[in-house]
Amino acid sequence: MEQDTETRIFEAARAVFVEQGFEGARMQEIADRAGINKALLHYYFRSKARLFEAVFRASAAEVLSQAATALRQDQPLPDRLTTFVHTYIDLIRANPHLPAFVLEELRRNPDALKAVVAEHTPGLLDALGRGIEDAVAAGRLRRIDPAHLLAHLIGLCIIPFIARPMLQTATQMDDAAYDAFLEARKEEVSTFIHRALVP
Amino acid sequence: MEQDTETRIFEAARAVFVEQGFEGARMQEIADRAGINKALLHYYFRSKARLFEAVFRASAAEVLSQAATALRQDQPLPDRLTTFVHTYIDLIRANPHLPAFVLEELRRNPDALKAVVAEHTPGLLDALGRGIEDAVAAGRLRRIDPAHLLAHLIGLCIIPFIARPMLQTATQMDDAAYDAFLEARKEEVSTFIHRALVP
DNA sequence: GTCTATAAAGGGATAGAC
DNA sequence: GTCTATCCCTTTATAGAC
The missing domain is CATH 1.10.357.10 (Tetracycline Repressor, domain 2)
Known part of the structure; x- marks a missing residue:
């Protein structure tokens, strides 16, 4: 039923980055929308820059x-x-x-x-x-x-x-x-x- | 010869904001281009937001x-x-x-x-x-x-x-x-x- | 894999001397 | 008006327990 975590993060990141841009986006908001915490973002994607690049x-x-x-x-x-x-x-x-x-x-x-x-x-x-x-x-x-x-x-x-x-x-x-x-x-x-x- | 300080700040700010946008711009960079220090920015324009608004x-x-x-x-x-x-x-x-x-x-x-x-x-x-x-x-x-x-x-x-x-x-x-x-x-x-x- | 807690850095803003 | 020094909050990133 739930997608795997990496996908959830990616989709949340896409939504936030597309709305706010790189500078305006906050890792906290991405974590919130994905329903996980900030640490996991860095576990799956090393940094904000890499996550953005993927999106x-x-x-x-x-x-x-x-x-x-x-x-x-x-x-x-x-x-x-x-x-x-x-x-x-x-x-x-x-x-x-x-x-x-x-x-x-x-x-x-x-x-x-x-x-x-x-x-x-x-x-x-x-x-x-x-x-x-x-x-x-x-x-x-x-x-x-x-x-x-x-x-x-x-x-x-x-x-x-x-x-x-x-x-x-x-x-x-x-x-x-x-x-x-x-x-x-x-x-x-x-x-x-x-x-x-x-x- | 030199323009007054406020004008120099304004022009420097215009250049930086136009190139980098609000989020991307750094007060330090504006101060550098204007040839003054950060404190003076706040002396003339109370905050980054106000300076941006003027520009x-x-x-x-x-x-x-x-x-x-x-x-x-x-x-x-x-x-x-x-x-x-x-x-x-x-x-x-x-x-x-x-x-x-x-x-x-x-x-x-x-x-x-x-x-x-x-x-x-x-x-x-x-x-x-x-x-x-x-x-x-x-x-x-x-x-x-x-x-x-x-x-x-x-x-x-x-x-x-x-x-x-x-x-x-x-x-x-x-x-x-x-x-x-x-x-x-x-x-x-x-x-x-x-x-x-x-x- | 996922969490809590915290380090580390960046950057806007202010205090206070001159 | 202009400077130096510093505060303090925000935000990214990591350490380490579970």
Whole structure:
């Protein structure tokens, strides 16, 4: 019935780190949520830094692999973009703190993600580039630098999550309205991109 | 020749807080950069929290007021969007750590920005909405929800800064190439938005 | 493996001399 | 106003019993 202790610790740590970041997280809180004491944290994971690293790698890998997979679908590029937008926004809606978590670590330790990025997105840009060229040849797309397209995609998808309090204040939406806004964004972003890329 | 002490402290604090965030910043480091000792920090600003608050309000106000001003220009909306994109990207290029700084504080204390946002962006969305309606009536734009447009604008502009290490790794650009990428992005984002909004 | 108790270090804040 | 010295709390990490 109970998971083994190591898993409980890991899940508690994930929750706390994702919410509070490395600096803000407290080992005591992780221990409390896992229902054990601090000493056991160090027994299973030598230090706070190592525990964090384990959590971060797993979270980053999950996001990157899902995103990269969506971008590699065997579809014409325009359809692939729609798939990506829907997949990515749904993924983050299920874990709304994830982007800020990853971005904060990116700032604290810019090199931390490099290995994970290199591992999960090899040739991603080339695949994107080929998809663009194919679609251009088919007359379905105007040509665009794949690096810019990748940046556009990510920026349009994550901004409502990382800047939520700001956008929600500026637009004076309540939580329900903002939820609807997020849902609507899947279609909005998809059509926005498609229209921007008509030949 | 020397600025007065309070200013030196404030500038040192701004640099450290913007780079490291509240939790990551050390009063000792701020004192070192200001060329004074820790006790003086508390003499001028009672606590770390107050010092941070002063820095944060100033930084947030600067970003928001410049952004809001650009969006209120007395121009047809399509031109205003171009102005905004160029202004905003240039602003952040001069202070590349600013977005992550603001976003981290947004996460640590979601309410902190509300007052500042409310102060600097009153009626911003309405102004944007009127601009859209005017341009739609003139046949220069297709209709779009101003909230989505605002999100698009911000997301497209800040993503290359907050996700820089990730994008730079995925695209394998060196620093010079990434700088060129940022410069090119002003035109790229402008045309991307304009094309997405043709009637 | 799990606990209690405690060491060790870090860092914000203050006292008090000058 | 500015400094040195120090307090004291928080938090990570370890020792050692069970």
